[in-house]
């Protein structure tokens with residue numbers, strides 16, 4: 001069993017999208033994988049994903065309505081095998097909480113799965129318009145396809 005955690009800032013836009021899409025794809029593929037998400041900030045704890053993100057996702061077959069925001073905690077390092085940060089700021093904030101080299105080795109930039117070594121960020125769509133949410137959807141959909149391939153190949 002592999003446990004994967006998606007992390008962004010608020011846990012209401014990017015990481016719940018990555019969580020919901022990957023959960024749905026692992027279930028479709030019958031893979032023994034647990035997926036969850038969290039935010040580095042506690043600002044939106046308990047909230048459902050942003051309505052704009054939910055609309056874009058559900059129109060494309062991935063309802064996010066049951067997800068609720070929570071804050072990332074140090075316990076997540078022992079709970080999860082792989083921790084994906086949506087951008088470099090999230091990455092830095094996660095690494096600040098790491099207590100060991102083993103903790104640090106679990107943390108990766110999400111888009112490096114699709115574009116290895118290129119250190120690209122999933123842009124924060126929160127303060128922008130609808131196209132930003134659609135662009136985030138496309139990136140997350142493609143990257144989770146790649147993660148599914150790697151899971152099938154036993155690469156995690």
Ligand code: 4NP
Pocket residue numbers: 008009010011012013014015043124125126
């Ligand atoms: P997320 O987006 O990190 O993808 O969930 C954001 C959500 C809320 C805020 C910023 C980014 N905020 O400033 O409240």
